[in-house]
Amino acid sequence: MKLNDEQQKKLIEKLNEVWQQPKICSVCGHNQWDVSDRIFELREFHGGGMVIGGQSSITPIVHATCKNCSHTLFFNALKIGLIDKDVNSTSKTE
Template identity: 40%
Template sequence: MVEKDARLSQGEIEVIKKWMSQKLKQSVCSMCGENQWHIGDHLVASPISPKGVGMMLGEAVYPQVMMICTNCSHTVYFNAVAMGIVEGGKKHNEEKIISGRGDG
């Protein structure tokens, strides 16, 4: 999981790089056309909100890995559960984590 300072560990970064090399056919930035990326230092979370309601604390989240273009800063997000960085359906930082695969 994430280290105490909340940064991804070197082992997690290696898992992410391996996953991306196996899954991505190309990695050209859709905004600027460059092919230089940085993996964000931290996981981020997209909260899930009930219809018609704003964001609520303690709601389930989709944990995500950021891939940031080093030229234009365009950021692409990948599901951290699908990548094997976070376990789906488990408590993490007191928030329910959903995998987006129907198992959370």
């Protein structure tokens, strides 16, 4: 799901609030990052099978990738406040 302008602004504000300066990569020591403009999802592992819905857990994430070494950090899009718990209501903004 692509972030709208308001969500992108909120993401940057929240990352600046919680991610202390300098934003050093723990792998290579550089400090330049690409921040995703989309929300992705992490699905619960079910032994290699694909389970959609039911009791299966999905975590919506946004990520920041180090421009030097590609180390990637995940941030929970729900906890950051980019989307509501009712995902169906936000997927229409795409």
